[in-house]
Amino acid sequence: MTYNYFLIGQIIIGSLLGVSISWKVILCCINLLLFIDCRVVLICVWLEGLQRFDSNWWIWITQFQLEKDEEKNWIHI
Incomplete structure (x- = not known):
């Protein structure tokens, strides 16, 4: 869904620009x-x-975010 694309975008942007641990x-x-x-x-x-x-x-x-997102979807179903 849209949120999954959002996570993929985070990985790509984070890997290209570099993100400090504090911002993570x-x-x-x-x-x-x-x-x-x-x-x-x-x-x-x-x-x-x-x-x-x-x-x-x-x-x-x-990965933790994906698991949490799946749990939320499961609960709402």
Whole structure:
């Protein structure tokens, strides 16, 4: 669904621009609470700038988000 494309976009943008751990934590918390517009994440990532990042950490958060999203869908059904 739309949210899955949103997550894929996060991985691509995060890997291209580089995201610091502090922003990863903030984005993760926001994403777990709200399904926000992708443009908000793009702005946050852009403001953080080009930095080194831990791709495994980013993928782990994304996987956690996918699992949480699946749980929500299951509960609503």
